[in-house]
Amino acid sequence: MQLRYWTHTGGLLLVLATASFRPDAVQANDRTLPPTTPPGVTLVEVVRELSASSDQVLWTRLGDANGGTLFWSQNDTAGVANCVDACAKEFHPLLGSPPASTLDSWSLVRRSNGSLQWAYQGHPLYTWSREQEPGEVATNVGLAETTNLKTAGSLAKAGSLLPPAGWEVARFDPGAGLLVPAGLDVALVASAQAVILTDFDGYTLYEFDGSVDDTTAACSRPRCDSSWLPVMAPALANPIGEFSVATREDGSRQWAYRTRPLYRYRDDLLPGDVHGHGKDARWQIAALSEHFSPEGLSVSTLTGYGDALTLGGMTLYSGSAFEKYWGGRNLRDSFKVAYFRGKRLGGNACADTTCLESWRPFLAPADAESQGFWEVITRPDSSRQWAYKGFALYTYSGDTAPGQNRGQAVYSFTDPAGRADDLERVAWLANIGNAGGGAGVYWNIAKP
Numbered sequence: 001m002q003l004r005y006w007t008h009t010g011g012l013l014l015v016l017a018t019a020s021f022r023p024d025a026v027q028a029n030d031r032t033l034p035p036t037t038p039p040g041v042t043l044v045e046v047v048r049e050l051s052a053s054s055d056q057v058l059w060t061r062l063g064d065a066n067g068g069t070l071f072w073s074q075n076d077t078a079g080v081a082n083c084v085d086a087c088a089k090e091f092h093p094l095l096g097s098p099p100a101s102t103l104d105s106w107s108l109v110r111r112s113n114g115s116l117q118w119a120y121q122g123h124p125l126y127t128w129s130r131e132q133e134p135g136e137v138a139t140n141v142g143l144a145e146t147t148n149l150k151t152a153g154s155l156a157k158a159g160s161l162l163p164p165a166g167w168e169v170a171r172f173d174p175g176a177g178l179l180v181p182a183g184l185d186v187a188l189v190a191s192a193q194a195v196i197l198t199d200f201d202g203y204t205l206y207e208f209d210g211s212v213d214d215t216t217a218a219c220s221r222p223r224c225d226s227s228w229l230p231v232m233a234p235a236l237a238n239p240i241g242e243f244s245v246a247t248r249e250d251g252s253r254q255w256a257y258r259t260r261p262l263y264r265y266r267d268d269l270l271p272g273d274v275h276g277h278g279k280d281a282r283w284q285i286a287a288l289s290e291h292f293s294p295e296g297l298s299v300s301t302l303t304g305y306g307d308a309l310t311l312g313g314m315t316l317y318s319g320s321a322f323e324k325y326w327g328g329r330n331l332r333d334s335f336k337v338a339y340f341r342g343k344r345l346g347g348n349a350c351a352d353t354t355c356l357e358s359w360r361p362f363l364a365p366a367d368a369e370s371q372g373f374w375e376v377i378t379r380p381d382s383s384r385q386w387a388y389k390g391f392a393l394y395t396y397s398g399d400t401a402p403g404q405n406r407g408q409a410v411y412s413f414t415d416p417a418g419r420a421d422d423l424e425r426v427a428w429l430a431n432i433g434n435a436g437g438g439a440g441v442y443w444n445i446a447k448p
Helices: 086-090 136-146 339-349 420-433
Strands: 002-007 013-018 042-048 056-063 071-073 091-093 106-110 116-120 126-128 167-169 184-189 194-199 206-208 228-230 243-247 253-257 260-265 283-285 287-290 297-302 306-311 317-321 359-361 374-378 384-388 391-396 410-413 440-445
Touching (some): 042 136, 042 339, 056 136, 071 126, 086 091, 136 167, 317 420, 339 374, 339 384, 339 391
Antiparallel strands (some): 042 056, 071 167, 091 126, 106 116, 184 194, 194 287, 206 260, 206 283, 228 260, 243 253, 297 306, 317 391, 317 440, 359 391, 374 384, 384 391, 410 440
16 A cells, blocks of 8 residues: 655645555556545435426435535635634534545545544535434525425425525535536446546446557547447547547547547447446446445346346345335336435334345445445444445345346335334334325335
8 A cells, every 4th residue: 555645735734545446346447446435425315306206316415424414614715624613513524534545536634633624625524513314404405496495395394404604515526627528527427336427418438448549549440349439529629638639540539538538338328327337348437436335236237127236146125115106116217215214214124023034134344434325324233234325225035046126116014903013113104205195115126
């Protein structure tokens, strides 16, 4: 491991280190990708729930290890945290320690008491003591931006908690400050489990790892597999940042990133598809950072359902409380359920002995830390379990081979039959799901 020492303005000393990732990590062959977030910092989708269609993802925010909203202050200057004394009693600095690998958008600022605080793109980060439910404030902000608070849904009401003047929710913006040619973009693509380059339509870009210099694009037709479509550059395009222009054998011009020509994959039919990953070792996803994933986790394609999270090849599932949901949850983009509903459910989607015979928790090791879209939650029996985008994950005993998804659309009804404990669970589940027509847990494939 090689230590690196960075200096920021004001004489602040930052200590970072580089380390290799797991062999199955998304990498660009000869360069290891930085992690998207450091350990203890999460990514959370801010969602607006809609009454007659799938929930709408508004934007992605940063969270603490429990998914709580992170903030930055307009009073802080670059690399300097000015929220101290009385301010710090209400807004608590997000403390950290030097990471095991370099982080492009992340730095550590030293506070007056000597502690180190995480900063994202130069903004020191804080939690707010007034937030009671993880993510509550960020959801309120998202709803306030898109609709009147009086009719905004389950969390934001008139008088809902919003950040005070001078404070903003820390939004995840991986493209900020990156010089990108017109027609290209940077996006968080779930199926790639990475932040990647895309074209103007949102389609995944791939980089060619062949013999190529700054001026000549390899993989020119007819020698190139026609599945790979070059990302063409305008006749007057000039290099910008880490993007250069390569000339193809036919004289046309093609964009290259870090000298590697960029391509689309013909069988990526929709934005967010990454079907070209693993098809040919010479092409890699054009990724800028990779998301954290637990050991053994991968993204697999299930016939009829698209991409899904799998553990050692076995399909992973999440359980959610019954709720009104127009159109069901078997369509491509109908698996989203608001983050806070998963947080409220926690590890209680399946906790009794009978349920655990069918649904097996995806347990987290003792030293696991929340990071990216993954959080470590504590189950009723005190064991630790992985949760993805707020929902605890399980495998299903009915799946006996990789690729099976027999646990999809399984309903676990709660029948109180006059028993006090079950009556209490019915009321609890009905409250989480905001549904009065019955109570129970609906199981569905865990989508990335």
